[in-house]
Amino acid sequence: MNCLAFDLGGSGGKLLLGRFDGERLSLEEAHRFGNYPISLNAGLYWDIFHIYNQLNLGVRKAARLAAGPLVSLGLDTFSNDFAFIDRQGELLTPLRCYRDPRTERHRDAIYAKMAPEKLYELTGNQIAPFNTLMQLAAMQEAGQGYLLENAYKMLFTPDLLAHFLTGETVAEYTIASVSQMFDFRTGDWNDAILEAYRIPRRILGPLVQPGTAIGRTKEAYNRELGSAGFEVIAVCEHDTASAFLAAVSRGDRAIISSGTWSLVGTEVAAPIIEPAGYRYNIANEGGLAGRHRLLRNVMGLWIIQQLQSDYHRQGADYSFAEMEAAAGQAAPFAHRIDPDDPLFFSPEGMADKIRRKCLETDGRAPQTMGETVRCAAESLAFKYRWAIEKIEQLSGKALPCINIVGGGSKDKLLCQFTANACNRPVLAGLPHATALGNILLQLLANREIAGIEQGKAVIANSFPIAEYQPRQTRLWEEKYAEFKEAFHLE
Numbered sequence: 439m440n441c442l443a444f445d446l447g448g449s450g451g452k453l454l455l456g457r458f459d460g461e462r463l464s465l466e467e468a469h470r471f472g473n474y475p476i477s478l479n480a481g482l483y484w485d486i487f488h489i490y491n492q493l494n495l496g497v498r499k500a501a502r503l504a505a506g507p508l509v510s511l512g513l514d515t516f517s518n519d520f521a522f523i524d525r526q527g528e529l530l531t532p533l534r535c536y537r538d539p540r541t542e543r544h545r546d547a548i549y550a551k552m553a554p555e556k557l558y559e560l561t562g563n564q565i566a567p568f569n570t571l572m573q574l575a576a577m578q579e580a581g582q583g584y585l586l587e588n589a590y591k592m593l594f595t596p597d598l599l600a601h602f603l604t605g606e607t608v609a610e611y612t613i614a615s616v617s618q619m620f621d622f623r624t625g626d627w628n629d630a631i632l633e634a635y636r637i638p639r640r641i642l643g644p645l646v647q648p649g650t651a652i653g654r655t656k657e658a659y660n661r662e663l664g665s666a667g668f669e670v671i672a673v674c675e676h677d678t679a680s681a682f683l684a685a686v687s688r689g690d691r692a693i694i695s696s697g698t699w700s701l702v703g704t705e706v707a708a709p710i711i712e713p714a715g716y717r718y719n720i721a722n723e724g725g726l727a728g729r730h731r732l733l734r735n736v737m738g739l740w741i742i743q744q745l746q747s748d749y750h751r752q753g754a755d756y757s758f759a760e761m762e763a764a765a766g767q768a769a770p771f772a773h774r775i776d777p778d779d780p781l782f783f784s785p786e787g788m789a790d791k792i793r794r795k796c797l798e799t800d801g802r803a804p805q806t807m808g809e810t811v812r813c814a815a816e817s818l819a820f821k822y823r824w825a826i827e828k829i830e831q832l833s834g835k836a837l838p839c840i841n842i843v844g845g846g847s848k849d850k851l852l853c854q855f856t857a858n859a860c861n862r863p864v865l866a867g868l869p870h871a872t873a874l875g876n877i878l879l880q881l882l883a884n885r886e887i888a889g890i891e892q893g894k895a896v897i898a899n900s901f902p903i904a905e906y907q908p909r910q911t912r913l914w915e916e917k918y919a920e921f922k923e924a925f926h927l928e
């Protein structure tokens with residue numbers, strides 16, 4: 439059986455063809471493309487037409503690769519971003535990038551309507567400038583309430599693409615659950631929040647659970663693509679939910695979905711919404727029925743991706759492997775940053791920002807590319823340790839081992855640093871975990887597997903995992919204590 443996963447991240451997208459023969463699953467990359475925020479008039483946007491074009495290109499390529507018919511497609515993306523459509527399906531707004539600075543501009547006015555503590559208590563979501571609610575509230579503050587009043591629907595990115603293909607308008611649960619408008623207690627949108635920010639409930643699509651068939655591709659779409667059509671299935675449309683679903687986990691362990699963001703968390707049976715969670719900004723996020731993630735966003739490979747772009751602009755083209763090798767040669771523990779400093783959230787000038795922060799903290803700054811990347815990698819590893827400790831504290835369970843999945847699982851240096859800093863073994867693999875989670879749900883919806891545990895066993899049998907044991911633990915313990923002190927981390 440052939441199915442297709444479309445996975446869109448903050449630096450690129452890909453379409454992977456999944457072939458399942460009843461026992462083993464194989465993945466073949468049908469198409470890959472770049473996806474970068476575009477800056478215009480002080481706003482930051484995604485090019486939704488480029489994304490849609492690339493999706494179609496990938497569908498065509500996958501149809502050629504597949505020996506038999508393409509049965510279904512699942513779409514997953516980063517969370518929080520959205521566009522408005524009217525009744526005809528016409529786009530009323532562009533797709534803004536979650537790093538757009540408008541939410542910061544209106545931060546105080548937004549929190550004056552409802553305090554962040556209250557928002558956390560009602561939703562369990564992290565307090566972050568990129569949440570969907572913050573973006574909608576910023577639109578209201580900027581005098582764009584007319585868009586909310588006149589829209590037919592507000593659709594999250596994967597739901598918008600599903601709409602282009604099928605004409606249906608839904609709000610998939612996992613991506614809705616991180617919008618800061620969803621209430622885990624009722625399993626529905628939170629009316630107090632909607633009222634406080636004048637968000638009309640009718641523009642929010644009907645919630646659907648992952649595994650639901652959204653619909654078949656429209657006739658017009660099939661004609662244009664020369665395709666026989668296929669079913670679009672609501673998978674765990676939030677990429678993190680898909681990645682965690684695929685992260686094969688035996689027993690209690692920490693999972694790091696390592697990509698543009700590093701999502702450091704664990705699965706818990708139910709949301710845990712407590713004052714300590716608010717203090718450490720630990721998010722509750724929804725997964726496939728009965729699965730919840732307790733998770734902390736760490737700035738992630740974004741810092742290294744942005745360094746790469748900086749060097750490119752200066753005329754030096756380094757591959758990730760070259761950057762990793764140079765970092766491996768640089769002196770250890772010479773520089774450090776808190777990767778979650780808000781300064782690092784916005785694009786461009788990353789090397790300068792790192793130098794500035796290092797000077798502030800330690801009075802010296804990295805000069806070479808290797809020193810700068812090493813500073814970022816060691817600091818990320820320390821921040822992972824801190825996040826894992828806080829999640830252990832909040833969940834009341836020990837997490838003695840770490841699974842790293844996603845593109846970052848290929849970064850051997852960062853995986854080894856993570857094992858050292860966290861003093862825990864690391865199992866790293868499944869660079870395409872997000873697409874695998876996406877495909878798992880399609881197999882389930884198409885009744886190719888009986889349950890998700892069977893799917894996880896299929897993944898375990900089909901893909902290799904590398905193991906990293908902690909090294910030089912006493913030295914890393916000392917440096918971790920110094921790191922926490924330097925950045926006043928409890």
Ligand SMILES: C[C@H](O)[C@H](O)[C@@H](O)C(=O)CO
Nearest residue numbers: 516517536568677678699
């Ligand atoms: C803002 C990010 O999109 C989000 O927190 C994260 O969960 C994600 O979706 C990473 O791709």
